[in-house]
Amino acid sequence: MRVGLVVVSHSARLAEGVVELAAQMAPDVTVLAAGGLPEGGIGTDYDSVVAAVQRADAGAGVVLLYDLGSAQMTAELAVESLADPGAAVVVDAPLVEGAVAATVAAQGGADRAAVAEAAASAGAPPGTETAAQDAGAAQSTTLTLRNDVGLHARPAALLVRSIAGLDADVRIRLGEDEADGHSVLALMSLAARKDDTIEISATGSQAGEAIRRIEALAERDFDE
Amino acid sequence: MGCGAADVANLLRAGAATIAEHRVELIDLDRPIGDADHGENLNRGFGFVVSTLDTAVPETPGGVLKLAATTLISKVGGAAGPLYGTAFLRVATTLGDRPDLDASAVVEALRAALAGVVARGKAEVGDATMVDALTPAVAAAEAAENDGIAALLSAAADAADQGAESTEPLIARKGRASYLGERSVGHVDPGARSTALLLRAFAEAAR
Ligand SMILES: Nc1ncnc2c1ncn2[C@@H]1O[C@H](COP(=O)(O)OP(=O)(O)OP(=O)(O)O)[C@@H](O)[C@H]1O
Ligand SMILES: [Mg+2]
Numbered sequence: 001m002r003v004g005l006v007v008v009s010h011s012a013r014l015a016e017g018v019v020e021l022a023a024q025m026a027p028d029v030t031v032l033a034a035g036g037l038p039e040g041g042i043g044t045d046y047d048s049v050v051a052a053v054q055r056a057d058a059g060a061g062v063v064l065l066y067d068l069g070s071a072q073m074t075a076e077l078a079v080e081s082l083a084d085p086g087a088a089v090v091v092d093a094p095l096v097e098g099a100v101a102a103t104v105a106a107q108g109g110a111d112r113a114a115v116a117e118a119a120a121s122a123g124a125p126p127g128t129e130t131a132a133q134d135a136g137a138a139q140s141t142t143l144t145l146r147n148d149v150g151l152h153a154r155p156a157a158l159l160v161r162s163i164a165g166l167d168a169d170v171r172i173r174l175g176e177d178e179a180d181g182h183s184v185l186a187l188m189s190l191a192a193r194k195d196d197t198i199e200i201s202a203t204g205s206q207a208g209e210a211i212r213r214i215e216a217l218a219e220r221d222f223d224e
Numbered sequence: 225m226g227c228g229a230a231d232v233a234n235l236l237r238a239g240a241a242t243i244a245e246h247r248v249e250l251i252d253l254d255r256p257i258g259d260a261d262h263g264e265n266l267n268r269g270f271g272f273v274v275s276t277l278d279t280a281v282p283e284t285p286g287g288v289l290k291l292a293a294t295t296l297i298s299k300v301g302g303a304a305g306p307l308y309g310t311a312f313l314r315v316a317t318t319l320g321d322r323p324d325l326d327a328s329a330v331v332e333a334l335r336a337a338l339a340g341v342v343a344r345g346k347a348e349v350g351d352a353t354m355v356d357a358l359t360p361a362v363a364a365a366e367a368a369e370n371d372g373i374a375a376l377l378s379a380a381a382d383a384a385d386q387g388a389e390s391t392e393p394l395i396a397r398k399g400r401a402s403y404l405g406e407r408s409v410g411h412v413d414p415g416a417r418s419t420a421l422l423l424r425a426f427a428e429a430a431r
Contacts, residue, residue: 037301041301042259042261043261043265043301043302044301044302045298045301046297046298046305046306047298068400069303069398069399069400070302070303070306070399070400073303073306073307073310073344073345074305074306076306076344077297077306077309077310077344157348
């Protein structure tokens with residue numbers, strides 16, 4: 001029993017092409033295309049995605065890959081509507097390389113989480129992380145949160161946005177826990193509250209600018 | 225005015241009529257910053273909503289909205305399908321099997337709709353999406369709750385109009401338009417416009 005795969009695309013031909021490529025390396029994996037609209041136009045069709053997921057599930061679960069943002073929304077809705085939403089997962093991955101990596105993993109008998117992981121990590125050039133760290137010396141600072149809600153959803157989102165686009169890898173630490181400064185969810189899960197002191201460290205050519213922007217934001221109490 | 229299942233069905237019919245009337249306008253808004261299908265997508269979806277309602281109207285407002293949600297999800301085919309679909313689905317869940325809605329239930333429904341769109345699309349105010357129309361609409365509806373359903377919907381529609389206009393100078397950060405970066409500046413977001421149109425139609429039908 002192997003994990004199944006569904007390729008959700010706006011274009012029927014794109015979905016079929018990706019399936020053709022991926023299935024070639026994995027003869028025993030069910031890889032299905034859910035692309036285009038039933039009448040033949042460009043778009044994503046919820047009902048065909050649901051049907052494909054049901055057909056691809058042999059009992060070991062399904063991994064869904066998608067092309068553009070709104071295909072992700074359709075795929076997520078389809079998964080939520082399953083009798084067991086835990087049976088399938090939508091993965092943010094490069095479509096072609098992700099599909100190939102995922103089918104190969106599924107062919108090898110990997111479970112659903114491992115197949116999803118194979119897709120998600122596909123296409124990242126090896127050693128990206130070390131390269132970013134070499135680009136500039138690490139910088140760090142500590143600051144105490146004075147705003148009422150701490151690093152709750154809105155402040156976390158503002159923080160992530162303030163450093164978006166900078167060439168800097170930012171980590172935020174509270175006590176034992178450390179979070180990616182570019183992920184709203186990760187920041188929220190630190191549960192940093194008012195009066196907590198957080199440590200910010202950054203690497204990359206714009207590390208200093210990233211830290212300055214976060215300090216300025218905290219100085220303004222996250223515009224509360 | 226109380227608002228039962230038949231009334232909610234009429235609001236949706238009015239919404240569908242507006243979308244049909246503004247189909248070309250919505251397509252034209254979607255052309256420079258998208259794929260020129262927003263008006264077509266929504267018109268197809270709402271057309272199916274109306275024809276399902278013509279067959280049978282569910283017994284509760286929540287039932288009517290759930291039917292609209294599932295129809296939009298399976299018929300729209302673009303981003304607006306999962307977004308409006310999730311919005312209506314959240315509203316249906318929030319309303320449960322209440323037979324009648326008062327003003328506070330309508331405000332709650334609008335809040336649930338916004339929560340649904342945000343949960344699905346992860347957009348924030350300022351990203352130039354329908355969230356820019358719906359967010360001020362919810363705030364205006366909350367402020368006008370004591371004035372009754374028609375008045376609060378009309379306040380929501382006014383705020384949504386302004387919210388839609390406010391997307392013009394913005395750089396789009398979500399959806400297809402976000403691929404254009406700076407070039408998305410100078411265009412009203414089609415989804416924000418359709419949100420404002422729908423709220424206006426609901427407000428007029430509730431009078
Ligand atoms: N992530 C999002 N969050 C909120 N609203 C969004 C998001 N993505 C798109 N939208 C809204 O959807 C509208 C576009 O709807 P439309 O039906 O034209 O879908 P589309 O972008 O063409 O979809 P697709 O990419 O599937 O073809 C935008 O104007 C915007 O208001
Ligand atoms: Mg479009």
